[in-house]
Amino acid sequence: MQKIIFTLILISLSIFCFAQGNYYDSVIDLTGQTLYTALHSLISTNTNNSYNGSKAFLFQQLDNVNGYVTCIYTGQSFYVGYNYTGSTNPNTEHIYAQSWFGVENDPVRRSDLHHLFPSDSNVNSARSNYPLFTVANHNSANVYYSYTPWQSYRGLSASGYTVFEPADESKGNVARALLYFNTRYYDTLTQQNVNMIPDLVVWNTQDPPDAAEIARNNAIYEFQNNRNPYVDHPEFVDRIWTTPITDDAITSPPSYLSLSSISPNPFHNTAVINIKSQDVGKAEISIYNLKGQKIRTWNQTLLSGSTEIIWDGTNSSGTKVPSGIYLINIKSGGETITAKVLFN
Template identity: 35%
Template structure:
C-alpha cells in the first residue's frame, strides 16, 4: 500500500491526531513573527536538548525511523525508512532490517545504511551537539549518501547520478545557484526542508562560525543563502507534513528532549520567512571589460559592475565562448592558459533569482611567450628596501611591480646582497601576485645569536610549508604548493628573538599541466583504479593522513573540487559525480593525472 491522494488530504488531520506536543511547549510564541519568532523557537528547542552522542543514533533509529505507521502510505513492514531508497509508488528497490545492515563498507546501493547529515557535518567541523542531533540526521543508504556527499539540496537539471528510488545528483536549476546539488524525490522534499529549517533555528547563534557549504547563511537571520531558502520554502509548501514526520518528531523528542517546531506548527515557516521573493528583472550588462597584465599562462580581467533591482549575486566569465568560472567581484585572473596565445573574454552578470544579463563587451588578451607554464612567476631580491637601518620597525617598498611590507624588520644586513631581516614579524606582499604559485624558493641566514629553526610560509592565509634557517646561508624550496589565481605570500618568523635574514625570494607560476608531470609514482604515491570507476578514487602511499588538502583540476586549469583532510578516515576520495574526462589530483605531497570514464 503506497501513499494515496486520500492520505495526502488527511495529512492535516493526522497532525492533530498523532502529534504529542507537551502542554505549554510553545508558550511565548503567540504574536511573534520574523527573526523574533525564530529566536524564541531557538530558545524553546535548545532547552531540554540532550546530546546522546553520535553512536546513540544507531539505537535511536529503532523507534524514530521505522516504516511501521499504517497511515503513512508506505509498506508498514517495520524496515528502516530510508528517504533515499523508499519508493512511494511501487516496490522498494531494497530494504534494511534493524539492527542489521549498518555501514560498514559498500560498493553499490543496498549494501548498508549509515547516518546522513542533511546539513553536512563538515560545515560545523563535526562538533557536538550538531554531529549527533537526530532531528536532521537520517538513516540512509551508504552509497547514495556517499554520492550526495556534502552538496546542498536543490533542483537538478541534468543528472550525473540517479538512485534507484529517483534521488538525483547533478547541476542546479534552482534559481540563483548553478553548482552541483542533490535532489530527493518529491515525497521527501518537505521533510528535507523542515530538517534544514530546524538546523538554522536550533543553531542560529553559531551560524557565523560555520562553513556555508553554498547553503547556510553567515548570520542568525535568515540563516540560509537566498537561493536555498527560496527552494526550501517551495518544497515545504509542496510537500506538507506527513504522519511519518509527526511520528518521528514525537519519538525524537522522547530520545533527545526537543522537537522540530516546523513539524508541529508548519505555519511558523511563513510567519518567519514569508514567501519567496519573485524577481524577474535581470541585471544590466557589465561594461568596460578589459584584459591586462598577461604572463605566459595568465591574463587579468576587470570590468565595471552591473546594477540590479535587488542585487547582483555573481559574474560568469567566459573564455572563447566557454564558461570558465563564476566570481563575486569585478576582477579575476584567468589561469591555465597557453603561452603566445590570444583569448577572447566576456562576462555575464546574474542575480540571486537566476536572472542573467546580456554579455559585456568582448576583451581580447594575448599571453606572453616566456617559458612553459610553471616557469618563473615572480622574484624579489630586496634591492629596493629602505636605507640601511639597525632598528626594528615596519618596512615597506616596491620591487618588480609588487609592493611588500615587513614587520619588526631591519634593513642593514646582507646575504647575497641586500636582505630583509625579520625578528618577531613577517614579510608579505601587499599587492597580489598573479599567475598562481607552484613552488617557492628563498635564501635564509640566522643573524647574530639564536638557534636553527624554520620560517612559516602561508599562501592566501593557508600554511603550505616551512623554510629552514641556520647561521649558514642556505637556499630552500617548497614544492607542490599548487595554488591558482591571485597569490598573497606571507613568511613569518615564529621564534621570538631569532633574527632571520631573507634574500632571493622567487616563485614559479602554477600550472596543472606542469604539476601533472610530477607523477605521484616517483614519490611512492599511486592512484587506482585509473580509469576511475563509480566516482571513487583510491590513493596508496605513506603518511596519507598527514595530507591537509587535496584539489582536483580539469586540464583547462579550472578548480573542480577541494577536499580538506582528504585521507583523515580512509584512502578514498569521492569524486562527486565528475563527468568523463582527464583530471589532475594535487595535494601538498604529490600530484598526478587520472581519467574518469
Template identity: 35%
Template sequence: MKKITLLLLLISTFCFAQIPAGYYNTATGTGYTLKTQLKNRITNGHVDQGYGSLWNLYTNTAFRDTNYENDNSLLDIYSENPTGPDPYNYFSTSQQCGSYSNEGDCYNREHIVPQAFFDNVAIDPMKNDPFHVAPVDGKVNGLRDNYPYGRVNSPTNTTANGSKLGPNYNSGYSAGYSNTVFEPLDEFKGDIARSIFYFVTRYEDSMVSFYNNTTVISKNMFDGTANNALSPTFLKILITWHNQDPVSPKEIARNNAIYNYQGNRNPYIDHPEYVCQIWSSVCAALSTDNFELEETTSIYPNPSNDGRINISTTAELNQISVLTINGQVIQKITNPNLIDNTIEISNLPKGFYFVLLEANGQNITKKIIIN
C-alpha cells in the first residue's frame, strides 16, 4: 500500500484500544525527533528477562498458531504455510535445538537482526529481546545465516514453506543491492520490517558502534548512523513490506504478550503511521513510484455479486495477491497471464478483501467487496 489506507486506519484504531493509557503521550514530534522520543519511551520500563526465558515465552498463546490451522502449534515464520497444510509443526518445548540437519528437526531462536551484528559491542538486552528474536526452524535459521532480508527472483535455496535465499533483485524498490539475501513469505514481511524498525529505534544510541565494530554481511542493511539507521535500499524494502503487509491480529497479540513479559512495546505495531512520520521522504518517493500503476489499473465489478473480479491494467504485473482484512493471503498469482490487458479472478467467498498488485518494483492495493 502506498499510503495509509483504510486497512491501516482500521488496524491503528484497533491497536490503540490495546495500548496502556498515555503510553505514547511523549511521542509528539516528527522525523528523527519522533524516533528518539519513541526510543526513550520503549527503553523506559524495559526489563531484560534473559535469553533462557524466551523458551517459556514461546509457549504463550501469542506465539502459537491461532490464525491459520488454529492447532496451537508454534507459529514459525519460516515454516508456516498460510494457505494450506504446514510442512511440519512444533508443539513441545522438547523440540528445541539441539543438533539438526533437516527442516522439521527442531526449532531455535532467530535474531531478526543477527546477533553477529551487535555482539562485538554488547550482548544484553539485544540478544534477549523477543521483539526481534523469534522461534523458528533450526535448519532454516542456519540457511538464513547473517544475510539481510530482501527480494529474491532467482533462488539458490527454497525452504519447505517457500521462503527463498538468493541474490537480491536489483530493480524497483529493491534496487541498489545484488548480493545474497533471504526473502520470507509475503505474510510475514511486515512483521519482519516492524521488528527491524523496533530494533533501530530501541537501540538507537548503539547503532553507530554496532556498525563500526562488525564486518558481518547483515551490516549492509544499515547506514552507520543513529538517526536514519537503515541504508537506502533496505529502508525502501522494509517500508514497502510494512505497507504491503499491514499489522495483523497475531502481531497485536504478540505485542501485548511481550509488554506483559518485559514491560515495553513495539510502537510500529501500535502506530503503523509512525514509520512514514519518521522516514517521510522515502515514503513519499515510494508513493510517487506507484503513481503510474495506480493510474493505469482498474478492478471491476466492485462490488461483485458472483465471486469474480476483473483486473485491467496496461502494466506488466509480477504478482497479484488477494488478502483478507486480517492480512491472510487467500490467492496469489505470480507472473499472471493477461489477455487483452485483463485477468479474471474467481471463486472468491463473500467478504471484504484487498488486492495487492506488484509490477516492476511498484505496488498498489485496491479494496474489493464480494457480496
C-alpha cells in the first residue's frame, strides 16, 4: 500500500511539473513590484468571454466529482449530474464581485474561471459584494451554516465594516483567487473601505494549495490558456506583498512610505519598527497573527523622516502573544506595507 501511495504522489508531482513546463522561467527570480508587473504580463493571455461556456465547464467538468460539486463557502455537496449549468442552486460565485470590476460588465473578467466557484445560492446572496476579510467576533456574526462541513461568517470587521469571512478550509483558495484577479486585471483589492490584502497574505500561508487546487489550476490552463501563479508558487505572494507595494501598484503614484527595518528580527523582548515617510501624516500600524486576527493596533502620526514603533510582543490587552510569525501592516495616505516578524 505504501509503495502504491508513493507512486501516486510521484505521478501527481510529475503532472504538476509537466503542466508548468517553463511557464515561469522569465519571472522565477524576481521580487516585489518587478515580479508583480511581470506576472501581469505572463498571465494576461486568457481571452475566453463566454460566461455560459465557463459555467458549463465549471459544473460539468472542472469541479464535478462523480456528479457532485462542493460549495466554496460551506463544503456542502450538491448532486448536479453532468449537464447542469449553475443557474439555480448551487449557482456561480464570483470571488471578485462583479460590481467591483474595473471595466463594467467585462465578459472576460466575468468568464474567468480562476475566480468562479460553485456556491449555495443562499450563501452567495449573503456574501453579496462584501469584502472577504476577517470577522472580529464570530459569536455575533451570521454563520453559514452551523450544520454544514465548513462555516463561513458575515459580520463586522475590527474596524466596524461589514465583511464576509470564508471558512478556514477555503481561505487559501479564496485568497489566491483574489490576488490572481488583482494581478491579472489590476482591479483594486480595497473595497468598501476595507483593504483585503493583509488578510489574504495570511490566508495564503494558513491554507496552502492542495492537490485538488493544483489540479484545478491545470484544468483551467487547458481551458482558457493562463495559470494562477499563486497556486503554482504560493511563495510569490510573500515576495510581492511583504515588500512595499500597493494593490494598485501599476497606477499608483511614487511611494512616500517605506519600512526601513524591524530590529531585531527574530526578537524576544522588544522589536523596533522603523518607518520612513516623506510627509507628515496619520498611520495605522497593526499586528496580525497567522489566523488573520488583528491583535494589536497603533494610530500614529508619522513624522517627515523616520518614526519608530516599539512592539513588546503583547496584544491589545497587554498579554504576551504565543511565539510565532506575525504580520506587521502599515497603512498611511492610501499606501499599504506588510512585513513579517518572528517573536520567540
